[in-house]
Amino acid sequence: MRQPFVGLVLAAIIGIVVADYFPASTVSIFLIVIAGALAAWRWRFAPLVFAVVGATFFVLHSARITNTPADALAQIAGQQPRPANVTGIVTTEPKIEANGYATFLLKLRGAKIENQDVRTDATVFVRWRGRPNIGDELALFGTFQPIEAPRNPGEFDMRVYLARRDVKSLFIVRYPENGRILAPGSGFSVLRAATHSREWMQRILSRDIENSPDVVGLICGTALGLRHQTRDDIEEPFQQTGTLHLFAVAGLHVGIVARLLWTVAMVLRLPRKTATALIIPLLFFYAAITGLHTASVRAAVMSALLLGGIFFDRKVLALNSLAAAAFLILLFDSNQLFTSGFQLSFAVVGTIVLLADPMFVRLARIVAPDPFIPRVLLSRVQRIGIGVGRNLARGVSVSLAAWIGSLPLIYWYFYLVTPVSLVANLAVVPIAYFVLALAMLSLIAAPIWSGLSIIFNNANWLMSHAVLGLVHFFALLPAGHFYLSRFTESHTPIMITVLDEGTGGAAHVRANGYDWLIDCGGERNYERTLKSFLHRRGVNRLQGILLTHGDAHHIGAALETIADFRPREIYDNPLDARSSAQRRFRDAPGKPEPRLLFRGDSLLLGRNVHAEILYPPPNIKIRSADDAPLIARLVINEQIRVLFESDAGAEAEVSLLRSGDDLKSDILIKGQHHSGDSGTPEFLDGVKPRLIIATSRESPVAEQITEEWSSEIERRAIKLLRQDLTGAVEIQFRGEDWTARSYLTGEAFRSSKR
């Protein structure tokens, strides 16, 4: 056993994965494990040790995921919203949403659900418009709700994410006054102290540069890991250039801090063992300040083991230490294995440990000659050249190794491939080191002389601008990064995805290699829904976009979509609806001028996919945007017809029927007219669809599919997929056949009768 923890952690991972699929935690298994442990101790038989470790983690993980407090609570709270009074302690840093809600995890102490006392210590996910701090004890009145699964492909799966932290209920407090803080900071004294020092540090670091929020975000993100306060759009270019790790306080930071502390200790001439004993707790405190992310805990454990080597006078094996860190983290919380943070952190460091040195040796041979040539034989310039060359080789090999390690995971989780990150890291990481160092200097100087601290802050302002500038530059490089759909996804050349945008609409049409959008949903959903979806589909650039009408829930995100996906063609409804969404879009400067479409126009979306515009005719008068949306019909493989009715109402339907066009279509995709009056019997007679995909929402009333209407559809033997139940619907076309599939339920409807 040269690197004992490598084998141990592999055994642990196998145990956890098996337990995740087949959880079983009976007393007998537990007893077998104990017997095995005793036998392993007695006879020291290595395979038995691994078996015992694997079985131990199997039992641990089984116990962790079965019959948990959250399961018990979800059982009581049920699937319907139920009002309740609860008390509990805030266990995570509250994150403030744009709409003023604070979201955080609350470990319950007690609950009263519909006047019935419930004993529980489950943790719930809370949304409340109050301003609590971590460690506060709260009393709240609100409603329990189950956590919803994502309704569209590509959306972040909050349910799975929270389930890994054993959180299975959402608790919504509607009014700010329905909650109060009973006792500030009654739990978690260390975390509380960490939060306090972090708040102080944040004040110091943003002094005199408050009016550059991007810079403050970068500095605080880099030095303190305050990610929950930075806007997502600041982080995006970092993600696209593979440098997001700078923002997420991670291994690199803890490593740098450890080195800085070590240097300080050496300057102060502290004995090595004393220095070690001081630095290790400081590193863990730093990990706590920065929010105890897996990566920083991993780095703190590894640094502690590195320093511990001095205590025990032994060589420190990097791979063994890495495995030991993984082992300890999994022992503490086996669910970590399934988080992207854990996987990324260990994959990246693992490949650095395994690959960086061999690559460095090869690179160094190229850029710098044999280091054993006496240095005096070289001129000063040569020596500097060699020094630079070797450092460059070191940087390139670490960067390359990290890239190789992160590539598969970044691709799997974010559908993103970032060749540019190799260069970006080389350029940005050294400057980021200075940002961190200047932040430290500013913090050290602050209690002594605040003027000096402000000088450091201003120097940091400059450094941060360099980092931001570089990162934006690298993010803009063509082919520097691109999105790629998962290889496991179906790659049907022609498919339509009707997204669930609530009362709004957005549909993606893939036409033999060309990507089109028909509407793009609301502005507020854009990042979460449409953008994530297009990234998941591997869309880097749209061929075109059709904007059907001036409804904020249909075209609200048009500007964002155009900025991110640069469609080559933009088509708009010719009518002036005088809606604010349309005005915002039409008045925006610097965008390509959209072309207007009328009845009779025809577009080629891609080979075998045409769009015919059926509505509006020129010169009609309208009262509201819904009255005259662009109505387009796709003709696929020359025989399948898909009618996009958008939010058209009875008036538009009548006008379509009068026009004398053959409206017959296989699939009808419709929204709801604001009057609630659409999909009239006459219209259905004309269209004769086999499948209707329709939006539906409880409120407002007009947006909900009525009982009569749905029974009418049933009477006509038309298949109805209502999106309040199905979420997004994906239709794949093959020859004359097509299949529609609900994203939420997996229910499929096939055109062929086979």
Added chain:
Amino acid sequence: MQIDRTLEPLRAVTSLFYPALCAVCHAPVTRGDYVCQDCLGKAQRIVAPFCAKCSEPFPGAIEGEFTCSNCAHRSLAFDAAVAAYRSRGVVRFVILQFKYSRQLHLRHPVAEWLLEAMNDDRLRDRNFDCVVPVPLHPARFRERGFNQAELLAKILGQRMNLTLSRPLERTRYTTTQTAFDRNDRMENLRGAFRLRKRIGVRGLRVLLVDDILTTGSTLSECARVLREAGAQSVFAVTAARA
């Protein structure tokens, strides 16, 4: 014994975090060892005949004490410089790892080689008043973080029950030695060391310690400074010799 037994599980856990492996071949070794017996067996011992002054071995058969031609040509200030091993193969590898790769724990096997040299006839029955490490220039010390000679001298002092003394300091950051021939090296080093104020060596029998003896110039220059300060005798001991 009792304490040892209770500590046993703790040691087992420690060796999971820090498995005991041979520094050369990475084979598992008994706890507390740093180089395996196989690798230790490959270390090349210096056997007679060798120069009485600088321990340079001589291929051939010479009976009795002799001084090599190098030592005859120049005046070395120490009485004798003793090493038990050649700085080759395993020995050289371990010492370089210790010195240049921050593998500080390897001071223990290196010190063992050093201690073997203390069994040499020239040192065995001799008494010393203090051990003195060859100093490192402060700049080099900052770069490296430690002085390998001092770490070795500390262990030697503990084992031989001698006080550690640091009367010397290095004043010049001389470039690495290997490129010069012997005389150049002596010139290059002249004035590189000096005595620290307030630390006297008058009348003392000094044992000078370094990791490797290459030509003896460094040790000789140190010995010269110590002699001029009144040291009664200066013997030098190193873990290995080129």
